[in-house]
Amino acid sequence: MAEDGKEESVATDDDSELTAADGTGSLNNTMVDEGSTLLRRMEICVAEAEKRSGKNAVNMQETFTVYLIETRPMDALAEGRNPAPDSLWRRYSEFELLRNYLIVTYPYIVVPPLPEKRAEFVWHKLSADNMDPDFVERRRVGLENFLLRVASHPVLSNERILYHFLTEEHGWKEVVYETGFQAKADSRLRALSATFRVRNPDKRFLEMKHYSDELQSHTSQLLRARARVADRLYGVFKVHGNYGRVFSEWSAIEREMGDGLQSAGHHMDAYAASIDDILEEEEHYADQIKEYLFYAEALRAVCRKHELTQFELEMASQDLISKKQQREELATGIVRTFSFKGMTNKLFGQEAPEQREARLKLLEELIAEAEDTVKEKTAECEEHVEKAWVDMQRFKEQKDKDLREALINYAVMQISMCKKGIQVWSNAKECFLKM
Amino acid sequence: MPNSPSSMVNQYRLEEDEEPQDANTKDLFITVDNPESHVTAIETFIMYRVGTKTTRSEFDSSEYEVRRRYQDFLWLRSRLEESHPTLIVHPLPEKFVMKGMVERFNDDFIETRKKALHRFVNKISEHPILSFSQHFKLFLTAQDLASHRKQGPGFLSRMGETVRAVANSVRGLRSRPEEFGVMWEYVEDFSNKISSVDKVTQRIIREQKEHLDELKQYGPTYTQWAGLEEELEEPLKGVAGCVERCSKETEEQIHHLSEVLVPALHEYVLCAETLKAVMRRRDNIQAEFEAKNEALASKKVDQEALQEEVDGLADRVEQANNVLKGDWSRWQDSMRTDLKSAFISTAEKNVEYYEQCLAVWESFLLSQKEEPGEQKEEEDAAS
Numbered sequence A: 001m002a003e004d005g006k007e008e009s010v011a012t013d014d015d016s017e018l019t020a021a022d023g024t025g026s027l028n029n030t031m032v033d034e035g036s037t038l039l040r041r042m043e044i045c046v047a048e049a050e051k052r053s054g055k056n057a058v059n060m061q062e063t064f065t066v067y068l069i070e071t072r073p074m075d076a077l078a079e080g081r082n083p084a085p086d087s088l089w090r091r092y093s094e095f096e097l098l099r100n101y102l103i104v105t106y107p108y109i110v111v112p113p114l115p116e117k118r119a120e121f122v123w124h125k126l127s128a129d130n131m132d133p134d135f136v137e138r139r140r141v142g143l144e145n146f147l148l149r150v151a152s153h154p155v156l157s158n159e160r161i162l163y164h165f166l167t168e169e170h171g172w173k174e175v176v177y178e179t180g181f182q183a184k185a186d187s188r189l190r191a192l193s194a195t196f197r198v199r200n201p202d203k204r205f206l207e208m209k210h211y212s213d214e215l216q217s218h219t220s221q222l223l224r225a226r227a228r229v230a231d232r233l234y235g236v237f238k239v240h241g242n243y244g245r246v247f248s249e250w251s252a253i254e255r256e257m258g259d260g261l262q263s264a265g266h267h268m269d270a271y272a273a274s275i276d277d278i279l280e281e282e283e284h285y286a287d288q289i290k291e292y293l294f295y296a297e298a299l300r301a302v303c304r305k306h307e308l309t310q311f312e313l314e315m316a317s318q319d320l321i322s323k324k325q326q327r328e329e330l331a332t333g334i335v336r337t338f339s340f341k342g343m344t345n346k347l348f349g350q351e352a353p354e355q356r357e358a359r360l361k362l363l364e365e366l367i368a369e370a371e372d373t374v375k376e377k378t379a380e381c382e383e384h385v386e387k388a389w390v391d392m393q394r395f396k397e398q399k400d401k402d403l404r405e406a407l408i409n410y411a412v413m414q415i416s417m418c419k420k421g422i423q424v425w426s427n428a429k430e431c432f433l434k435m
Numbered sequence B: 001m002p003n004s005p006s007s008m009v010n011q012y013r014l015e016e017d018e019e020p021q022d023a024n025t026k027d028l029f030i031t032v033d034n035p036e037s038h039v040t041a042i043e044t045f046i047m048y049r050v051g052t053k054t055t056r057s058e059f060d061s062s063e064y065e066v067r068r069r070y071q072d073f074l075w076l077r078s079r080l081e082e083s084h085p086t087l088i089v090h091p092l093p094e095k096f097v098m099k100g101m102v103e104r105f106n107d108d109f110i111e112t113r114k115k116a117l118h119r120f121v122n123k124i125s126e127h128p129i130l131s132f133s134q135h136f137k138l139f140l141t142a143q144d145l146a147s148h149r150k151q152g153p154g155f156l157s158r159m160g161e162t163v164r165a166v167a168n169s170v171r172g173l174r175s176r177p178e179e180f181g182v183m184w185e186y187v188e189d190f191s192n193k194i195s196s197v198d199k200v201t202q203r204i205i206r207e208q209k210e211h212l213d214e215l216k217q218y219g220p221t222y223t224q225w226a227g228l229e230e231e232l233e234e235p236l237k238g239v240a241g242c243v244e245r246c247s248k249e250t251e252e253q254i255h256h257l258s259e260v261l262v263p264a265l266h267e268y269v270l271c272a273e274t275l276k277a278v279m280r281r282r283d284n285i286q287a288e289f290e291a292k293n294e295a296l297a298s299k300k301v302d303q304e305a306l307q308e309e310v311d312g313l314a315d316r317v318e319q320a321n322n323v324l325k326g327d328w329s330r331w332q333d334s335m336r337t338d339l340k341s342a343f344i345s346t347a348e349k350n351v352e353y354y355e356q357c358l359a360v361w362e363s364f365l366l367s368q369k370e371e372p373g374e375q376k377e378e379e380d381a382a383s
Helices: A005-009 A074-078 A092-105 A133-151 A160-167 A172-178 A188-197 A203-251 A258-332 A340-348 A353-433 B007-018 B071-084 B107-126 B133-143 B144-149 B155-171 B176-228 B233-298 B303-369 B370-381
Strands: A042-055 A063-073 A086-091 B028-039 B046-052 B064-069
Touching: A005 A172, A005 B176, A042 A074, A042 A086, A042 A133, A042 B155, A063 A092, A063 A133, A063 A160, A063 A203, A074 B144, A074 B176, A086 A092, A086 A160, A092 A133, A092 A160, A092 A172, A133 A160, A160 A172, A160 A353, A203 A353, A203 B144, A203 B176, A258 A340, A258 A353, A353 B233, A353 B303, B046 B071, B046 B107, B064 B071, B071 B107, B071 B133, B107 B233, B133 B144, B176 B233, B176 B303, B233 B303
Parallel strands: none
Antiparallel strands: A042 A063, A063 A086, B028 B046, B046 B064
16 A cells, blocks of 8 residues: 555565555555655565464453564665565554554544454455454555554654564563553543533634544445445346356257357356456455545544643633632622622621631632643643644645545446456357357 | 148148248238227226238238237137147237236336237248238238137137047157157256246346445445545546446346346247147147047947048148147247347347446546646536
């Protein structure tokens, strides 16, 4: 999917898994060598997948798949040398851990999504089995795509945890946990609450959030409909295989018609068989659309983060205002708003001046703190808005280019299928003419 | 008036030397069209117009137009079968349709039946013997067929024949001549195979219809998405348009299958039954002869009269066999021609289908290769 990583790997002999077929070249232009992204310095690929067995956290036997990540320094390749790649094995859950780390650490970045954990939008032939070799293969491609996207991102590629992920097989998990990123994660509840209660979110982010919702909805509808069409098309092709069988039997009882029928039957068999490859190729297109279905979630997460920081700023500002108001009331004795203190003052008489002084002093301290908090939150909010806006623009451009390429690819696939159809039926016609 | 067996044999032998009727020698042109509902106090039925143009001398006029209902076709066919028990008379479309028919006078049903009736009369007109049948002439020319239908062998005499035939077949055949044994086997196999091909074709149509339904839902998902996008709006709409156009092509392909391949296959499914009936009748004629022949050997009563009857039956057997043999090869040629043509037409349509879809997607690709600005100019110029 990333042209850079792919070109070199096709040129080498051991990265045979990667061929032009699986990467559909949609990231030609988007994996631009910006600055000194990691991808510029290092060639990365997910070369293989293997089944392993082991004991899991609750000491039960499980089977899982591991993926081989191979890396080679770009400068060595540029010099024409062909060093053996460094490699390590990682399983899907480790990729997930990496991504979670990135999401928490860079809440203003639209973090590239992982390929789906379980097969969704299946049509009947594709098993929903995670061990199915076709699924594993497509997931391998998806994981590689994820790494290439992250490694070419102007911000994410500099993350040392990423570098460790690619180069240190053991102890990586511990390093990640040691960062304490999990503590920084926003609670779901807090985020949700902010979404409902925020008063003045940046309009652009509101629009982006709305866009991400729509994108998610449209892409999933498209994927669902496509899977149903694939299912039906499969049925049409396979039934033609029955022609093959019947024509063959029929040809046995005919004299003049026999040869024509028999050979036409063979073409019908070929036609029926051709659908498997056609639909497998289409799955790659579906994967490209799926990537953006999942990207929508990442985009929404950035918008939600904005709502959260904005909300916290609003809360802090509100807190400062109310504290200032309290000070004013205390200072002037005029009660503008109802307060319990005011009530008790009215009922039991005002407090002593010394007590009031003490309280005023405390309030001043609290106000100073609150002012710092507001400054902090403002900076946080503004920083997030600024950085997020930049990355959302980058994402938008990437998305437009990638999806346009995906659509073009889809058209190419359809054309290929039509050409095959023309071939088969022209052949069949020739056979019928001989009847 | 039934011809004597010997004159019929002579007529057949004459026909054998002639060229089969083709476009150049064809002198009888018949069309069946214009179905119209006919309402009486008792019933409602459809009348079809049967138009004839001919240069044959047996016909008083060169053009005829009559109205016939399905029952009239049934009458014609049973007359033809009666007069020529071992000729292969093309089948008629079925009386009733088993599945899914709500109304007997549904437009599609009438249209399909009309076409089948047209093919029926044309098959008869192309037959070297049947086309010269008096019944056929009556069918084509008589304004009031009903009065003629009342003449001829009555219901009871037909019943008698059937009873005799059943009685004879119960007695069984001594031995079937080998060539007819081979024919029987072929007919059974053919019947199975043609039914299978018919079923497969029906299934393909069903699957394609479901495929079409899903395509119709699929295209709009691109259009809906396009509404959300800016840069992507145009290519998304492009794909939606392609899917829609391919849907139309799919619809046409289904239509073609239903109009061309299905009727042809269906006719030969019915033909297979006709063939079986012909073979049974031939067997019965032989059985009748054998029965009488046996009686001749055992009975002492009136040997002379019986001998004459037996000789007559022997002639009948020989004639029936010859007639069938001749018509058999004729039928096989006809079957091969008809089915070959239907298969070729189907293959051609499928090629066309893929060619059209190919063009649709290629033009989309072309539109994507151009700059968006250029494309807009093209659109403006085209509008």
